[in-house]
Amino acid sequence: MSCDFLSLALPGVQKLSPYVPGKPVEELAREFGLNPDEIIKLASNENPLGPAPSVLEAVQQALPELTRYPDGNGFTLKQALSERFGFALPMITLGNGSNDILELIGRAFAMPGTEVVFSQHAFAVYPIVTQAVGATPVQVPARNWGHDLPAMAAAITPATRLVFIANPNNPTGTWFERADFEAFMDSVPDSVLVVLDEAYTEYVEAGAALNGFDYVERYPNLIVCRTLSKAYGLAALRVGYCISHPQVADVLNRVRQPFNVNSLALAAAVAALADEAYLTESRQLNLDGMRQLERGFSELGLQWIPSRGNFIAVDLGRDAGPVYQGLLRAGVIVRPVAGYEMPNHLRVSIGLQAENQRFLEALAGVLGQ
Numbered sequence: 064m065s066c067d068f069l070s071l072a073l074p075g076v077q078k079l080s081p082y083v084p085g086k087p088v089e090e091l092a093r094e095f096g097l098n099p100d101e102i103i104k105l106a107s108n109e110n111p112l113g114p115a116p117s118v119l120e121a122v123q124q125a126l127p128e129l130t131r132y133p134d135g136n137g138f139t140l141k142q143a144l145s146e147r148f149g150f151a152l153p154m155i156t157l158g159n160g161s162n163d164i165l166e167l168i169g170r171a172f173a174m175p176g177t178e179v180v181f182s183q184h185a186f187a188v189y190p191i192v193t194q195a196v197g198a199t200p201v202q203v204p205a206r207n208w209g210h211d212l213p214a215m216a217a218a219i220t221p222a223t224r225l226v227f228i229a230n231p232n233n234p235t236g237t238w239f240e241r242a243d244f245e246a247f248m249d250s251v252p253d254s255v256l257v258v259l260d261e262a263y264t265e266y267v268e269a270g271a272a273l274n275g276f277d278y279v280e281r282y283p284n285l286i287v288c289r290t291l292s293k294a295y296g297l298a299a300l301r302v303g304y305c306i307s308h309p310q311v312a313d314v315l316n317r318v319r320q321p322f323n324v325n326s327l328a329l330a331a332a333v334a335a336l337a338d339e340a341y342l343t344e345s346r347q348l349n350l351d352g353m354r355q356l357e358r359g360f361s362e363l364g365l366q367w368i369p370s371r372g373n374f375i376a377v378d379l380g381r382d383a384g385p386v387y388q389g390l391l392r393a394g395v396i397v398r399p400v401a402g403y404e405m406p407n408h409l410r411v412s413i414g415l416q417a418e419n420q421r422f423l424e425a426l427a428g429v430l431g432q
């Protein structure tokens with residue numbers, strides 16, 4: 064070889080493994096010679112309802128403008144978010160998915176010599192964002208699969224710039240309560256930015272649950288990230304956003320690519336935010352599906368981690384790899400989470416009732432029950 068190009072990369076990048084997404088239906092069909100129509104995918108926390116008609120119409124209407132650049136400031140979408148959630152436009156940053164936002168935050172605030180704190184079993188994008196900019200990842204051991212917030216606060220040093228916390232977390236589905244969050248925020252220095260990732264918050268039953276938006280004014284170092292990929296059903300279009308102090312938003316805006324959210328995504332997001340009925344249906348389907356899977360696991364004698372997301376991590380009590388393979392052969396795609404230090408679990412996204420049923424039957428078959 065002329066040159067070992069890997070050795071030229073940042074040391075943190077050399078240590079990364081590429082993110083492994085859920086296996087696409089087409090790929091499984093090719094590999095196992097299966098009919099794509101007979102495969103179900105419960106592997107990427109996608110909305111099983113399919114796109115809302117209101118969204119399809121909005122995208123259709125935006126199509127004639129494909130030759131033009133999108134509105135680089137996303138004014139209409141920011142306006143819609145502002146009306147819905149009550150934040151002034153300078154507090155809103157839009158992203159090409161909320162992963163884009165997470166990366167903007169990493170690029171703007173982390174660098175070699177600084178530390179970024181996140182939990183064991185947390186979303187895979189946090190270490191990627193950290194190591195991609197040469198910062199030092201500090202992974203704090205989980206407690207009962209969830210974030211150990213006091214331990215995370217204790218892991219903060221003068222070098223810490225960012226803390227990533229997810230509520231609920233993916234892939235565990237675990238969550239924390241308001242009082243624990245407040246105690247945590249009260250113990251974090253003002254100069255450390257806390258990124259509260261609420262990708263699944265729309266699935267969380269309202270009421271007692273923690274809502275990051277309630278805290279943005281009180282804690283200027285808090286950044287709340289949300290996405291249109293999950294409950295709003297726009298995963299393919301890539302739209303996310305964050306609410307933060309205007310000065311934080313200004314910094315993010317300096318490193319943001321000028322047209323990071325495309326015009327179809329902008330139009331779809333505005334329509335999706337206005338479609339209360341779709342959101343309500345997504346939520347209800349998810350609640351029912353969650354109960355269905357929990358009942359099914361119970362009947363199979365399996366344990367699971369209680370989840371507030373649109374997915375659930377089931378404990379097979381042994382290496383989950385062979386079970387995952389067996390499910391693939393039966394045309395059912397779920398997500399192995401060995402890369403999250405959870406080798407005995409599989410993460411299953413909540414599907415339509417018939418998909419959940421088919422998964423449970425396939426699982427019983429693979430387990431020989």
Ligand SMILES: *Cc1c(COP(=O)(O)O)cnc(C)c1O
Pocket residue numbers: 108159160161162163186229232233260262289290291292293298301302303
């Ligand atoms: C799915 C997910 C996201 C959102 O990803 P997008 O880039 O918005 O599609 C963010 N955080 C977590 C924890 C997730 O699971």
